[in-house]
Structure formats: structure tokens, C-alpha cells
Amino acid sequence: MSENRERILKLQEKMQELNIDMYLVPTADFHQSEYVGDYFKARKWLSGFSGSAGTLLVTDDQAYLWTDGRYFIQAAKELEDTGVTLMKMREPGVPTVDEFLEMNLVKGSCLACDGRVISVSQGKAYKKMMEDKEGRFYCQEDLLDGIWNDRPELSKEPAYLVDIKYVGTSREEKIEMVRRAMKKYEADVHILSSLDDIAWLLNIRGNDIIYNPVVLSYVIVKADEVTFYVQDGVVSDEIKNELEKAGVVLRPYFAIYEEVKTLAKDSKILLDEGVVNYTLFENLPEEVTTVNAMNPTKPAKAMKNAVEMENERIAHIKDARAMCRFIYWLKKTVPEGTVDEYNAAEKSREFREEDKDCLDLSFETICAYGSNAAMCHYAPSKEDCAKVESKGFFLIDSGGQYWQGTTDITRTIAVGPLSEEEKKHFTLVLKGNIRLAMAKFPYGVGGAHLDILARGALWDAGLDFNHGTGHGVGYLLNVHEGPQNINWNSGIRPGGMIPLEEGVLISDEPGLYLEGKYGIRCENLLMCKKAEKNDYAQFMNFEVVTLVPFEREAIIPELLGETELKWLNEYHKHVYEVVEPLLENKEEKEWLKEATAEIK
Incomplete structure (x- = not known):
């Protein structure tokens, strides 16, 4: 029997002692944070699933794990031999957590959870559900107390x-x-x-x-x-x-x-x-x-002031130097046969930490080669990582925390020959990134209105990606920041209908993921700014603050429109002008010149 199965059995024993029929274990701390400290990783400890988002529901004889499309492949792998059933959120025929509770909690039953790790709105809904069923909602204690004996202490790092x-x-x-x-x-x-x-x-x-x-x-x-x-x-x-x-x-x-x-x-x-x-x-x-x-x-925090906007530009220039150095290192070193996903992630950290203003990474680095990149939020470990070969795609999604702000960038890099299919798919994803970056729109427009710009070329080809196109980014704060986002499905992501204000820093990251083959994502951060104001509206547009070249070897120019190709060439020219003086190595400078050369 697996260790995770044994842990769930111990929880079920405690549930029986307290006459509890179902116990909810969300991914949350006492503050509803997206990411949580080790003390709060109860769902991971019980189920074995290590993704950043998911809800575990334990019944008297079963356990179920809900997570979203970013983690389907990863969750299926990590839940093997645990006895936990994977519930793929938003897939046809799969009920939500609340729908499952409504269908399976009978009259007079008891639903329980630690009331400190659910929000007021969730607590009110569960309380009403149980009142309607003439049952009990028990939220006065954390049932893992006494079961999780080696639970980490609450973090108390110096402020x-x-x-x-x-x-x-x-x-x-x-x-x-x-x-x-x-x-x-x-x-x-x-x-x-x-x-x-x-x-x-x-x-x-x-x-x-x-x-x-x-x-x-x-x-x-x-x-x-x-x-x-x-x-x-x-x-x-x-x-x-x-x-x-x-x-x-x-x-x-x-x-x-x-x-x-x-x-x-x-x-x-x-x-x-x-x-x-x-x-x-x-x-x-x-x-x-x-x-x-x-x-x-929340909205005040999202609208960076003039000082923060200028500092964010500085942070992204610092980050561009590190990322350009990393891409050059990767392309030069892969043929030697010594690169794996983990040491590549560590190398990217080294390049960032060369800058005295870099305090930390902004999230766990995603370094994924080949089919691993089809797992949207895959992160390698020293013990479990793939060797990077001289063929196909390598994806890195990473970022830094600088005194001048927070960065987040994804580049899909050719580490060897590419197939025509890989080039086509890369170009369609890049096309979406460019279209969104070029957007000009009247004030009042939200991210949900703009999402088709990033997805349109993929939709035309009968393709799509199962995550949001854009999330807000904090200033030396959380890499995922609300309230705004770019996602057409405003029912799931309501922030998509919130107007994009001047000073909002938001990601532009369309992708494509083919299970068992490869993953592609092209991500820049955009700063929302005011454009002209006229009789029609106050118009808004985006300033691209990320300054790292896209993979020229993967681009099929004919698939880009004239204005898209013009935008890309101007972007690459700007990247070269800003970043080249920051590179000390002659070979790095020569690589950047080639990487940003005009595409005709």
C-alpha cells in the first residue's frame, strides 16, 4: 500500500470517529493565497499530487482530486497507486466539486473542512447546502492535527x-x-x-x-x-x-x-x-x-504608478540580459551532451543572480524538453529530469524578483532540427502573441474581449490551449496578480471583464501542447498605457517590456501577416539595441545579432 493511501486511511478513521461523511482539503492557507507554504500543503501530503492548484475530497471509502487542464498529465502520473480518482475540471461529464457534493451528500450527512482555509463565500455556500440537506457543516478543526506528525512549522521569515x-x-x-x-x-x-x-x-x-x-x-x-x-x-x-x-x-x-x-x-x-x-x-x-x-x-495595486512603471522597465532589461545569456549558453552547450532540464534551470538562476538587485526567482522555473513541455506546469527535479538532446524544442518559463519589479517570461527554444509541424505550430503561437501585443482598444475593454487575438490563429487551425492567455503581475510581489486577466471564459475567470487600466502589467502567453510530443509557449509581459483620446474614446495599447528574441529558426515567415512580420522585426531590432551593450562576451553579442536579424 502506498504511503499516500495509508495517510488517507488514517484521515478516514478520524472522520468515522467524528461522524463526518466528507472532508474537503483545498489548496489554500488562511489567506486564500494561490501558492502556499509547506505547513499548508495538506492536499499534497495526503494525495501525492504536487501541482499548485487542486482540491481533494475524501469520503468514507474514496478520495477524489480536482485540478485544471494545466495539470491533467502530471496529476495522472502522481496519483498512480494512491487510490485517488482524478477529476478533470471543465471536461465533459465531470462535475465540479460543489456539484459532486450536492449529488452525493445525503440527508442528515456531515461535510467538514478547516474553516480557516476556505473563504467566507465558500463557507456560506457549504453551510446552506448542509442546512438544505438537514445535515451538518463542521469547520471547527483541522483533522490533520494528530495525523500529520512531522508537519512543518508555520513560516516566520524576517520581514x-x-x-x-x-x-x-x-x-x-x-x-x-x-x-x-x-x-x-x-x-x-x-x-x-x-x-x-x-x-x-x-x-x-x-x-x-x-x-x-x-x-x-x-x-x-x-x-x-x-x-x-x-x-x-x-x-x-x-x-x-x-x-x-x-x-x-x-x-x-x-x-x-x-x-x-x-x-x-x-x-x-x-x-x-x-x-x-x-x-x-x-x-x-x-x-x-x-x-x-x-x-x-487590489485595483490600486494592479495599476502601477509612474515610478513603478519605470522601475519595471529596468527590471526587464536586467532580466533580458540574464535570459539572453542563458539561451546562448543552452544552444552552445546542448551539443556537448551535458545538459539536462534541472541543471538548465539552475543555470538560468545563476544568470539572474549575477545582478545584485535580483532577490529571488518569481516562481519555480519550468524547464521542459520535448514531451515534458506538454505538461504545462512541469518542473524538473535533480532526481527526475530529462536530458536535453540536439533536436526539437526546449521550453523555459521563468522569472525574477528584483527591487525594480517582478518578471515572467517564456521562450520555446530550438535545440536542434525541427519538423515542419513544429515550425508551423510555433509560428501560430507566436502569431497570437504578436496580435495581442499590437492591440489597440477603447478604454473599458477587458481581457476577455482581447483573448481572440491570441487564440484566433490557433482556432482557425482547429487548435487551442487549456489555460488563460494572460495574468496580472505584481510589483516585487506575486507573479499572478488580479483582478484583471486575459481569458475569454469570463464565467471561470471573472477578471476578464474588468477594464484594463494604465499601469497594469499583464502577461501575453498563448501556447500549444501535444501530449507525448512537445509543448510551445511564447510569453512577454505587457504594460497597459493610454494612447490617443478623441471623440470616439480614450484608446489604450500595450508596451512590451520583455526584451528577449523569439526563436527565428522556428518561424515560417509566410504564416505571418505583413504587419505582424514588421512588428517582429522592429521588436527584435529594439531588443538588440537595448541588450547588446549589456553583454560582455563577444560570442554572446554575435549570437544576439544573429538571433535578432531581420526576417524577410
Whole structure:
């Protein structure tokens, strides 16, 4: 019996003791973070599935794992011999988690989960579901306590401040902006629990989630004070003094759960029910009034100010130097037969870390050769990685955290001869990337409206990719940032209908994945900017801030339109002009000149 199966059996035994019929284990921490620290990786510990997104549901005799199209191949491999059934989200005939619960929970049954790892909106829905079934929703404890004996401790890495020269706006100004937003809702209390919003508000960063420079914490904003709930030892005396100058008072991390019980009964509380956890909400006095609305920090954080926009350009120039050096190294070294996916990932890290302003990577590097690249979020390990041969495609999706901002880039690189099919598919993906980058649109347009530009050439060929085209990117923060995105399916990704504002940094990353063969993705980051304003509208367009050449050897020029080819040649010319002076090696300079040469 596999270790994961044994763990699930132990959980099922505890469920039987408590008369629980189904137990939910989402991929979440107490803050609804996209990525979570080791303490919160209960779903991975139980099931063996290591992807960043998924929900495990354990019944009295079965277990089910829901994940999205990015992870179907990976999940099928990792769930072997665990007894866990893979539920492929959004595939025909596959119910959602909630639909499955509705169909299979009988009258008088009990659904359970740790109320701290689900949102208010989820908790309310599950509570109503069980009331309708005359059953019980039990969310008062984490059932893994006592089962997961070697569970990692909660991370409590030291926090650090971000200077105003990088972020352009002081914490005092940001706090005042939140208070103005509270007045619009006539709220006198705002509960903020999303870690990237807290980091942005207080101009503070940390290392409590790998690659995401955030601090495990909560914030309560009132008209006359701000309370910052954080673990002991995380905030130095120097930082504490700086925060106190802005009226920020420190309290222990878990103290918030008791202190919200003491809020005045006539309080009107602003909170985002999609983010604040259910246990925290349940601890509020019954008499208070709550207002469910998006945290005012979220759209403000997404719209980079002029200082941040200029710094992001600098960060991407730094990143371009590292990536160009990496691509040259890869092409030169692969024929020697010494390159595998793991040491390639480590080499890309080395090139980034040569820059003193690079603090870390922005996510786990995806280095995938051949068929491994068909697994959209595949990441190699030292023990399990493929050797890179002198043929076909190599895909690298990587990024860095710099003082000047966050980067995210994907390049699909020819490491040897390519088939005509590979070239055709690459060109169609690149065509989508270019079309989106060239977009000009009236203010009010959201990413869902633009998605066809990136997918159109693939759709015309009867092809598609099973992930979003674009996600927002934070400033020295999370590489995935809302509220906006580029995805035609606004029912699944509602941020696609939110207007793209000036200063939004968003990815442009169409792809194509053929299981067992290869994967292709071409990703740049785009900065949304105002174009001209006339009688029709305020028009918007994109500035491409990523400055790394696309693979010329994989392009079939005839498949690109005249304006697309013109755009590509101008882009490559700009890349050469900016990056060439930063390269010290003569051979690297010669490679870049060839890689950016005009395509006719």
C-alpha cells in the first residue's frame, strides 16, 4: 500500500470517529493565497499530487482530486497507486466539486473542512447546502492535527521594507486611500487578509511563501488606527518604528481571531468574502453589518504608478540580459551532451543572480524538453529530469524578483532540427502573441474581449490551449496578480471583464501542447498605457517590456501577416539595441545579432 493511501486511511478513521461523511482539503492557507507554504500543503501530503492548484475530497471509502487542464498529465502520473480518482475540471461529464457534493451528500450527512482555509463565500455556500440537506457543516478543526506528525512549522521569515524610490507611494498615502474607500461604503472597519494586499499597503515584504515575497499576517484598518497581526520575531524593531510612524500597531498573528469578537456591535465592516477566511468571519459579533466588496487595495495595486512603471522597465532589461545569456549558453552547450532540464534551470538562476538587485526567482522555473513541455506546469527535479538532446524544442518559463519589479517570461527554444509541424505550430503561437501585443482598444475593454487575438490563429487551425492567455503581475510581489486577466471564459475567470487600466502589467502567453510530443509557449509581459483620446474614446495599447528574441529558426515567415512580420522585426531590432551593450562576451553579442536579424 502506498504511503499516500495509508495517510488517507488514517484521515478516514478520524472522520468515522467524528461522524463526518466528507472532508474537503483545498489548496489554500488562511489567506486564500494561490501558492502556499509547506505547513499548508495538506492536499499534497495526503494525495501525492504536487501541482499548485487542486482540491481533494475524501469520503468514507474514496478520495477524489480536482485540478485544471494545466495539470491533467502530471496529476495522472502522481496519483498512480494512491487510490485517488482524478477529476478533470471543465471536461465533459465531470462535475465540479460543489456539484459532486450536492449529488452525493445525503440527508442528515456531515461535510467538514478547516474553516480557516476556505473563504467566507465558500463557507456560506457549504453551510446552506448542509442546512438544505438537514445535515451538518463542521469547520471547527483541522483533522490533520494528530495525523500529520512531522508537519512543518508555520513560516516566520524576517520581514523587510521597500524604499519609496522603488514603489513611489508611501504607506501613509496608501492607508489614507483605503480609508477614503471605506467612507464610500460607510464602513468604519476594514479586514484585510490577502497577503499581497497587506504587503503592498504597508510597503513591506517577506519570504513566508517561496517566490512570493509576502508576510503571513492580517490587517484591520479603522479611522484612527491600523493593526498589523504578525508572528513574533518577524518584524524588527527598526521596521516596527517605521510602521508606528504611519499609525500601525503590531499584534500577535493569531490574536485577530479573538479580537474580532470584541468589535463594536454597531460596526460596519468592509471585507472581501472571496478572500477572508470563514472562521474569521464566523467570529464576528452577530450584530455587526458586513459589506462584501473587493479590497480597495487590489485595483490600486494592479495599476502601477509612474515610478513603478519605470522601475519595471529596468527590471526587464536586467532580466533580458540574464535570459539572453542563458539561451546562448543552452544552444552552445546542448551539443556537448551535458545538459539536462534541472541543471538548465539552475543555470538560468545563476544568470539572474549575477545582478545584485535580483532577490529571488518569481516562481519555480519550468524547464521542459520535448514531451515534458506538454505538461504545462512541469518542473524538473535533480532526481527526475530529462536530458536535453540536439533536436526539437526546449521550453523555459521563468522569472525574477528584483527591487525594480517582478518578471515572467517564456521562450520555446530550438535545440536542434525541427519538423515542419513544429515550425508551423510555433509560428501560430507566436502569431497570437504578436496580435495581442499590437492591440489597440477603447478604454473599458477587458481581457476577455482581447483573448481572440491570441487564440484566433490557433482556432482557425482547429487548435487551442487549456489555460488563460494572460495574468496580472505584481510589483516585487506575486507573479499572478488580479483582478484583471486575459481569458475569454469570463464565467471561470471573472477578471476578464474588468477594464484594463494604465499601469497594469499583464502577461501575453498563448501556447500549444501535444501530449507525448512537445509543448510551445511564447510569453512577454505587457504594460497597459493610454494612447490617443478623441471623440470616439480614450484608446489604450500595450508596451512590451520583455526584451528577449523569439526563436527565428522556428518561424515560417509566410504564416505571418505583413504587419505582424514588421512588428517582429522592429521588436527584435529594439531588443538588440537595448541588450547588446549589456553583454560582455563577444560570442554572446554575435549570437544576439544573429538571433535578432531581420526576417524577410
